[in-house]
Amino acid sequence: MSAKVPLVRPISWLAFLIIILVWIIFMAIFVVLFQFNGIYIGSIIFFVLSISLQQIIPASQNKGMKAIKKNDFKTALEYFNNSVDFFTRYNWVDKYRAITLLSTAKMSYREMALCNMAFCYSQTNEAEKAKDLYEQILKEYPNNGIAFYSLNSINTFSNKTD
Structure with a gap:
């Protein structure tokens, strides 16, 4: 007896805000280190880290x-x-x-x-x-x-x- 897999993904809006804050902190740190390109570098590193953590742990x-x-x-x-x-x-x-x-x-x-x-x-x-x-x-x-x-x-x- 097999049924289609139900996917339920309720979002915690507080967690969403925390993650946005962490992303901003990443960008700010890399802006200090690399100036204008820091926004891009910080964002890329943040998203790679995010995907890695959600796959590995x-x-x-x-x-x-x-x-x-x-x-x-x-x-x-x-x-x-x-x-x-x-x-x-x-x-x-x-x-x-x-x-x-x-x-x-x-x-x-x-x-x-x-x-x-x-x-x-x-x-x-x-x-x-x-x-x-x-x-x-x-x-x-x-x-x-x-x-x-x-x-x-x-x-x-x-x-x-x-």
């Missing part, structure tokens, strides 16, 4: 998303589990992701990985595991709309088959 998360796009949900589960482990161990990286990852994501990477794991369980006909995980997500992140609506869907469909 959450590598397991990115690999999990690629596996989902290939409908390889078992492999994706392994990657998302690694991502949960990493962001649980280094929760400060996730907490300050606007600076550490230059990410505007409103949802934490750990929270995303848990939601993606539950989605994978639902795609591999492990509805009970998906349900349990969505319930866990709602305990940790009570405002998670993905878990709320997915759990409602599971409960609705399981009630119809009873």
Whole structure:
């Protein structure tokens, strides 16, 4: 049972402003060092750093998303589990992701990985595991709309088959 991969990317506007501020600081530093060309050099270095941080640090998360796009949900589960482990161990990286990852994501990477794991369980006909995980997500992140609506869907469909 495979469904099209849902992509939800809510933005934290505070994180967006922080990232813009960091970008301005980069440009200012390089303007002092290289004068007029510093704007370009600072911007290029900022964007290279931004892309690098978002590819290297959450590598397991990115690999999990690629596996989902290939409908390889078992492999994706392994990657998302690694991502949960990493962001649980280094929760400060996730907490300050606007600076550490230059990410505007409103949802934490750990929270995303848990939601993606539950989605994978639902795609591999492990509805009970998906349900349990969505319930866990709602305990940790009570405002998670993905878990709320997915759990409602599971409960609705399981009630119809009873």
